Amino acid sequence: RQSNMMDIFLKRFSKGITPKKRRVKEEDLLPYLIRPNSIINEIDSIRVNETFNQISMAVGYPRKVPAGFLDKIIKLQGNFDLTLYIEPFSIDVMRIILHKELEKQTADMQADTLKGRINPSLESQIKDTRHALDDLTLGKEKMFNVSLYLNAKARDHHQLRLLSNKIESELNAINIIPKKPAFRMHEALQSMLPLCNDKLKITRNIQTSALSAFFPFTTSFLDLKESGVMMG
Template identity: 30%
Template sequence: MNIKIPQSYTPSEKDIKNVIAPAAIENAPAYLRLGDKFVKTIFLFTYPRYLSSGWFNQIVNLPELMDISIFAHPVNTVAAMKSLRKKTSQIEAQLMEREEKGLVRDPMLETAFQDIETLRDTLQQGREKMFNVGIYITLQTDSLDELFKIEEKINALFESQLIYAKPAVFQQIEGFSSVLPLGLDKLTTWTLLNSGPASSIFPFVSTNLTSDEGILYGINRHNNTLIIFDRFSLENANSVVFAKAGAGKSFAVKLEILRSLAMGTDVLIIDPENEYERLANTVAGSFFKISLTSESTIN
């Protein structure tokens, strides 16, 4: 008698790709459509003379669905010095030509000359490094109109700081691939920055209300992260819930009780209106009626 022992099913690599991949992809010049989602990648290409610390914070904290990739490719210092020396010679020649012609001084050329000379000094002293920096932002929405509105909103925030972004026209596939968690810079649209301005792009500034332990209380509306908190870790774990009638106070408290029970917390409830009797029965708890004539008493 032949007995077949069932084997556990192991999905192949092809099956996994079919599960993860969207049903269809529409590759338009300025956006992608991945299944039911509209996706658009933009990149930064122009920066002001000075980048203040935290200029990227308001973009990171936007309550929108987006993916951000920041690539910093180191540039050889010797090659950078050679390029800066050539640029200095060009600007110096322009300044001398204007002076010979008796033209009015050009503050922009003079400022550029001073900035390049300062950068050359810091590179020579090893206090700065040069990087080819690429910043790509991929937006995801449910409709095309919403996609364009969010793009306008982000562009307005950038332009208020004299920073300008462009959509990756005819390169949306490359742009989308560049923001996937693969570490591949397929868009290769860079701006040369020294380490000072590059460090101002530090993205990990989002207000985080997540603890290592505790229960889930909700979602942070600023950045869509989870709010996980253990109030018993505080010196005083007391709390009070205020809200208007019908806002969901009882539901929120009951949900906190259920999640606390799941974490092993002992819960005692004084319930004058018998509001929590059903909850106690559902979780196999005990419900006692306490009064002057009841059988149960408090010791």
């Protein structure tokens, strides 16, 4: 009798639950388990559970970079993430852009010459643009859209500011210009996740030879005592 009662209970409990519904529930289980309890989005930071995050994005790069120039950033002490997006860029489109840029720079140089002014910076830009155009035309180089983001993480605002300022100071030291995406911290945090989804889209066109200097990381002095370093 007890067995019959149990069978009736199980039939009623499982009635209307199709395999498709069970599959949907299983698929929703992992996002439910790993989702944060709270997200507080502020102007220049975002808090996830008990951790404050402040993302800095690279908006300017040096004219020339040595191999492994990001090693100084990797060797910094602190809890932070570094995300690098690399996306191929159309060579034909880039040639058109460089042609227009070269025409503009040449016109500016002629205007300065007529006024009797010397502009060494503009001369260097014309030389670099012409060199880049020749390399693309001859197939020596390819172009990529590159985005670089760094996320400082801490348990309070004071420690967050200290770490973020330290990171930006080191970026300035290697002639990378950092900037915080005000009012876009939620998009910035999504861009930091290893999902290949760049929400910020703060890109810079970089040639193959310059891009190769971004990686691999050549340092052998990483401190792995606290929480380790993960690259991938």
